[in-house]
Amino acid sequence: MQGLFIEYIFLILIILGLVMLANKLRLAYPIVLVLGGLALSFTDEFSSITIDPDLVFFIFLPPLLFEASWQTSWKEFWKWRRVITSFAFPIVILTSCVIALVSHALIPGFTLALGFLLGGIISPPDAISATTIMRQVSVPKSLVSIAEGESLLNDASSLIVFRFALASVITGQFHFQEAATSFGLVVFMGIGVGLLVGVIFYAIIRWLPTTPSIEIVLTLVTPYCMYYGAEHLHYSGVLAVVSGGLLLSNKRQSMLTYQSRIQGVNVWTNIVFVMNGLVFLLIGLQLPPVVQQLGTVSIRSAIGYGLAISLVLMITRLLCTYGAGLFTRFASRFITVADPNPDWRGPLILGWAGMRGVVSLAAALSIPLLIGAGQPFPHRNLILFITFIVILVTLVFQGLTLPLLIRKVKFRGMPNAIPEQQQELLIQKAITQTSLAFLGKNELTNEHIANLHERLNIDLRLLNQELNETSNTRTNAIMAYQRTYLDLLQQQRSTLIEMNHGIEFDEELIRKYLSLIDLEEFKVREKLVQ
Known part of the structure; x- marks a missing residue:
């Protein structure tokens, strides 16, 4: 146990180094972490560390989803709700169907049920890589909002498809009407459980005599209660966390004290950073065990299947995003939509931003080894290998080419009614x-x-x-003021540090005023004119 803990400490240090390298190279850090994990997989130093599906689904997934929900703007989510919903449910189901047909035709002995299982595993994109890249190259906010909103829901829909396909493979039966009814029940009851748990925790934090530390710990516990509560009742834990997270995020001003809000951001940011780092590094580390479990299928054939499925997956997503754009144009004749005339560039970027991640690999690893009377699960090892290839190809190939694509197409998006800089001035x-x-x-x-x-x-x-006045002279004057004020704050720090050398001043008071200067610098830098 001690040795495993030390290995994870070393992994965290490696993650920090790789993220710094990614920042230096101006690359999305998930790509560098996966490649770093691949390099580490050829050594024996971390051979004992593997991805346990329970570790991903029950430890990593709830807080990552909750934090994503907490950061999501409900206003933007509701504005783009039709596009997000179409990406999260119809496109995931359609992608699963396409993958089922292609894999059934391509791979000998691969049934349609196994194809749907594979489709459910690899259909959900991972938003972390996409949004990281989008923010680095400054795409319109609408695309980031859609990608973030999609990521909140597509994990749920794909895992539900995976659950039904797995049951179909094990039992050998599939009843569409029963599956459709169960799908609706899993979705709506999962949302209901999340909202119920969210209301309970809101009442606890809002009306009981809590402290900032207690409130922050309660926010850490909340997503696990939502997820476990829903999964225990056989509903969607993902949708429970998402719905409950959106509810509490919308109520944060009345629920949390100012201290909890400030301190909580720091706590959650660092926890999520470490979790995401571990998840992407662990993906790369899985190469040796995945290859070793391949069995009788040749490595060459397995790579060919994986590359073919990856190509089909990328083409299907591009066609689906353009289909969603055409449907939006058609629907705008009858209902009000956020963007009645979507540009061809937006669907292209969203279609190419379909990198797969750890949820897909964890789902593949959760496939049971045996079914029925002790029979091995058919093609389990091949499904696992194809999933790994799909993650690797989409994450590295699409992730590295997405910034270039964004720069080439020069997508501007819908213009804001009020420019962002003017919005800031009006708010102030x-x-x-x-x-x-x-x-x-x-x-x-x-x-x-x-x-x-x-x-x-x-x-x-x-x-x-x-x-x-919008002249450059005015902008330069503001920038000069901000730079001068930041230099002034640094002088204040130096004065306090010098005063702390004397024995007559209490160091606790000095630290308090240093913290206040830090908050003041944060305020100035947030308003900094670029």
């Missing part, structure tokens, strides 16, 4: 006006309140000037 102006109105109604007055009132009036006058 609204906050300042609200503050002045509040102070105007406040009967209490003293020198400090009068000083605050004067500062706010000055801020409002400057904001009005910035809104009325």
Whole structure:
């Protein structure tokens, strides 16, 4: 046990080094981590570390989904709900059908049920790689919102398809009406369980005498309760976490204190970073055991099957994204849609952003070794190998070429009603006006309140000037002010550090004011003009 723990510590250190290398090379870190894991797989140092499906589904998946839900804008999710839903359910099911037909025709002895099983495994894209790349090359926010929204739901739909296909292979029977009814029940009851658990935890955090530490720990426990509760009742744990996460994210301002919100972001960011790093590195480390379990199928044939399935998968997703675009144009004649005339570039980018990830590999690994009266599960090892090839090809090939594609097509997306920089100024102006109105109604007055009132009036006058003047001279003046203010904060730090050398000042107080300067720098850098 101690040796395994030390190995994971070394893996985390390797992850940090590889992520720094990815940043240096301007590559999405999941790609570098998978390739790094592949390189490590040829050594014997980490041979004892393997992916356990339970480790992924019951330890890694709930918090990763919850954090993604927490960061998702409900406004953007609802705006693009029709596109997201079509990507998450019809496209996943259609992809599974195509993969079933192709694999049945291509691989000797591969039944349609096994094809659907393979389709359910490899149909869900992994959003982390795609959104990481999209943010690096600054694509329109609409594409990032759709990719993030799709990732919240497609894992659920693909795992449901996987569950029904697995039952069909084991029992040898498939009843469409029963499966359709069960599908609806699994989806809607999973959402219901997530919302119920979310309401319970909201009430606990909102009305019981908690502290920031207790509240943050409760947010860490919440996704596991949602996931386990739904899975225990044989409903969708993924949809439970997503629905509950979206609910609590929307209620965060009334549920959490300001301390919990600030501290919680830091805790969750670092936990999710380590989990994602481990997941992608472990994918690369799985090469030797996957190849060893291939059995009687030749490695050459297995690679050929994997490459062919990967090609079919990429083409199918591209056709589906263009199909979704055409359907949106048709539907815009009858209903209001977010984008009634989608550009050809958007579907191309989303179609090419279909990299597969750890959920696919964990699903393949969860296939039982035996069925029925002790018979080996048919083609289990080949399914596992094809899944690995699909992940490797899509993640590395599509991941490396996606930035180039985005730059080449120069997709601008729908223009915002108000430019982003102007939105920021209007938000700051609204906050300042609200503050002045509040102070105007406040009967209490003293020198400090009068000083605050004067500062706010000055801020409002400057904001009005910035809104009325969009010249480069004005922008340069703001940038000079921000740089000067950041230098001033650094001088304040130096003064406090120098004061801390004296015995007359309490170090705890010095640290408090250093933390306040850090918060002030964070505020300035968030508003920094690029």
